Amino acid sequence: MSDWTAGRGRHHRSRKPVSLAKEQEQGNGPARGRALHRAVPQLHLHLLSGKGARPWRALGRHRRLIVLGTLIGLMSAATSLAQPAVIGGLVTAVQEHRPIKGPILFGAALFITDAILNALHSYAIGLAGENIVFDIRNTLASRLLRSRFRAYTGWEEGDVFARLVSDTIIARSAMTRAIDDVINSGFLVIGGVGLMAWVDPVLLAATLICLGVTSVVSLLLARGVRRVSVRNQTDNGNFGSALLRVLSALPTVKASRAEAREAEGIESIAKEARKSGIQLTVLSSLLDPTMSIGTQLALSVVIGLGAARTASGAMEPADLTAFILYLFYLVAPLLTLFTAIAQFQIGRASIERLAELGMIEVETDRQADRTAGRTRIAPFLANGYEAGMVFDRVCFSYPRSDKVVLDQVSFTVASDGLTAIVGPSGGGKSTVFQLIERLYDPVSGAIRIDGVDIADMPLNQLRSVVGYVDQDHTLLRGTIRDNLTYSAPYAGDKDIAEALRMANLSEVIAALPNGLETELGDRGAGLSGGQRQRLAIARTLLQTPRFLLLDEATANLDSESEKALRDSIAAISEFCAVIAIAHRMSTITQARQIIVMEEGKVQAVGTHAELNERNVLYRRLAKLQELSDVAS
Numbered sequence: 001m002s003d004w005t006a007g008r009g010r011h012h013r014s015r016k017p018v019s020l021a022k023e024q025e026q027g028n029g030p031a032r033g034r035a036l037h038r039a040v041p042q043l044h045l046h047l048l049s050g051k052g053a054r055p056w057r058a059l060g061r062h063r064r065l066i067v068l069g070t071l072i073g074l075m076s077a078a079t080s081l082a083q084p085a086v087i088g089g090l091v092t093a094v095q096e097h098r099p100i101k102g103p104i105l106f107g108a109a110l111f112i113t114d115a116i117l118n119a120l121h122s123y124a125i126g127l128a129g130e131n132i133v134f135d136i137r138n139t140l141a142s143r144l145l146r147s148r149f150r151a152y153t154g155w156e157e158g159d160v161f162a163r164l165v166s167d168t169i170i171a172r173s174a175m176t177r178a179i180d181d182v183i184n185s186g187f188l189v190i191g192g193v194g195l196m197a198w199v200d201p202v203l204l205a206a207t208l209i210c211l212g213v214t215s216v217v218s219l220l221l222a223r224g225v226r227r228v229s230v231r232n233q234t235d236n237g238n239f240g241s242a243l244l245r246v247l248s249a250l251p252t253v254k255a256s257r258a259e260a261r262e263a264e265g266i267e268s269i270a271k272e273a274r275k276s277g278i279q280l281t282v283l284s285s286l287l288d289p290t291m292s293i294g295t296q297l298a299l300s301v302v303i304g305l306g307a308a309r310t311a312s313g314a315m316e317p318a319d320l321t322a323f324i325l326y327l328f329y330l331v332a333p334l335l336t337l338f339t340a341i342a343q344f345q346i347g348r349a350s351i352e353r354l355a356e357l358g359m360i361e362v363e364t365d366r367q368a369d370r371t372a373g374r375t376r377i378a379p380f381l382a383n384g385y386e387a388g389m390v391f392d393r394v395c396f397s398y399p400r401s402d403k404v405v406l407d408q409v410s411f412t413v414a415s416d417g418l419t420a421i422v423g424p425s426g427g428g429k430s431t432v433f434q435l436i437e438r439l440y441d442p443v444s445g446a447i448r449i450d451g452v453d454i455a456d457m458p459l460n461q462l463r464s465v466v467g468y469v470d471q472d473h474t475l476l477r478g479t480i481r482d483n484l485t486y487s488a489p490y491a492g493d494k495d496i497a498e499a500l501r502m503a504n505l506s507e508v509i510a511a512l513p514n515g516l517e518t519e520l521g522d523r524g525a526g527l528s529g530g531q532r533q534r535l536a537i538a539r540t541l542l543q544t545p546r547f548l549l550l551d552e553a554t555a556n557l558d559s560e561s562e563k564a565l566r567d568s569i570a571a572i573s574e575f576c577a578v579i580a581i582a583h584r585m586s587t588i589t590q591a592r593q594i595i596v597m598e599e600g601k602v603q604a605v606g607t608h609a610e611l612n613e614r615n616v617l618y619r620r621l622a623k624l625q626e627l628s629d630v631a632s
């Protein structure tokens with residue numbers, strides 16, 4: 001017997017629940033958790049804690065690099081500001097027939113220093129930007145993976161995708177380039193204005209009047225840019241959602257001949273994004289001409305007024321040269337300043353969208369938080385609780401819905417044996433599984449394992465003792481081995497072989513040229529429906545669960561495979577509780593107990609013989625099932 005079955009044999013022999021604390025010490029608990037923790041990238045939990053993941057915090061974490069980059073930028077700006085004075089000095093030296101070698105060499109050194117500082121400045125700010133994007137993406141992705149299922153299902157996948165991919169890039173610019181540009185250009189503008197005031201206050205007053213009006217217009221434009229960019233980013237998110245919706249159902253789209261219809265729908269959403277994108281472009285591109293008009297006007301006034309003042313002797317020609325150069329130097333940073341303000345406004349919209357995503361509710365381990373890992377199982381058992389699972393008057397409605405899906409549902413599942421859940425479609429069978437996995441919590445009532453309310457159990461612990469094969473038997477892109485070991489990453493070859501054997505997959509895998517290393521496509525493409533289902537079952541078996549939940553697990557199997565799997569279930573249920581939403585009579589009749597559910601209520605519980613005798617609904621279901629089994 002392999003370690004795999006030996007481990008479960010222990011559960012069976014004792015007939016007592018191996019304390020969950022003990023399980024923690026063994027493969028399913030913190031030891032594995034620690035190993036996993038080492039294996040996965042460091043999650044930025046400090047950013048995830050509290051009220052949510054706030055993108056602005058990422059800025060704080062990299063402030064040193066940003067401050068360093070900005071300081072280098074300011075030094076570069078200072079060297080830029082010195083350049084007109086040096087050129088002015090050169091003009092004076094030429095006028096006065098003094099040696100010009102010194103000013104030329106000094107000017108060249110200034111240009112080279114400026115260029116080097118500029119490069120360093122760009123590198124530091126660029127690096128900070130990449131670090132910030134990395135941090136935000138990492139933090140948000142971790143938070144999404146830990147989000148409450150009910151909170152996550154309220155989001156559209158495409159929108160989440162757009163926020164994580166494109167909003168982070170836009171936010172990067174706001175948090176680095178835009179802030180840096182505002183500081184640097186602001187410094188250049190203030191410095192330039194100061195120097196111009198020192199050269200000639202009269203000319204400066206004329207310049208400021210010309211530039212002042214255009215500056216006010218530019219600021220108004222920047223505010224408009226923000227408003228439109230929120231709309232544009234939402235439109236882009238809608239486009240992503242629409243695309244993901246159809247691409248994830250491409251076979252259905254084709255089979256329904258809906259390509260043209262869907263393409264039309266996507267086109268209209270893309271048109272909305274284009275419309276707001278154009279509005280954004282119009283507003284952004286108005287910034288340049290607005291500033292140009294102001295500059296042209298200022299330049300004309302400065303040249304005219306300056307020439308008059310030079311002619312009247314109120315101003316030296318060298319001062320006029322320096323003033324005009326300062327004006328040129330002022331224009332570029334002024335333009336950068338307003339563009340940066342607009343850029344910052346666009347980025348703010350993205351940061352707000354990321355912050356919304358960062359507020360998504362995450363799963364919490366109440367028990368883990370309260371007792372820091374200590375288990376409360378022993379006292380409960382001492383009070384006489386039986387090993388196994390109990391549904392105690394559980395009521396449930398899905399979020400954003402008034403419909404009562406489970407109404408006072410009560411039943412007990414022993415720690416081994418097969419329990420079949422049957423009932424008409426929509427009766428709440430799959431919902432029972434979702435509550436056991438704690439994808440949702442009951443509205444009232446409790447689910448207990450070995451006497452402990454699962455709401456008080458660390459989620460990692462709960463999900464390691466409960467194995468879940470969902471209705472869609474979801475597989476991921478990757479090799480068969482990756483899929484098999486998904487919930488038990490350190491499973492050895494012996495255990496893998498055992499799980500494959502029990503799921504009746506050994507021969508199928510052996511027949512593949514690359515065996516376990518065969519690559520599967522999205523959602524397990526490359527295997528048949530039945531093979532995918534059995535692979536999902538083998539994956540869950542490798543997790544060595546104490547409770548194995550099979551949702552319609554035998555629906556896709558041919559008679560031969562189904563028989564093999566039925567035998568496996570019988571073997572597994574010797575040392576593990578199997579709860580199956582069953583649709584075939586062969587599975588139902590072998591169950592130790594059958595729970596009949598209808599419209600969210602437990603109608604009856606018993607064996608096949610008992611229910612066949614006293615429950616009308618069961619008799620009807622059994623008859624229908626027998627007919628469909630004969631037909632298939």
Ligand SMILES: Nc1ncnc2c1ncn2[C@@H]1O[C@H](COP(=O)(O)OP(=O)(O)OP(=O)(O)O)[C@@H](O)[C@H]1O
Pocket residue numbers: 398399401405423424425426427428429430431432
């Ligand atoms: N995510 C959801 N949000 C809102 N209502 C839901 C959701 N999932 C299921 N329901 C509703 O809950 C009820 C029970 O669904 P459930 O899937 O548990 O039934 P079921 O017995 O497993 O049905 P089937 O045999 O067809 O799979 C149904 O009325 C369904 O419409």
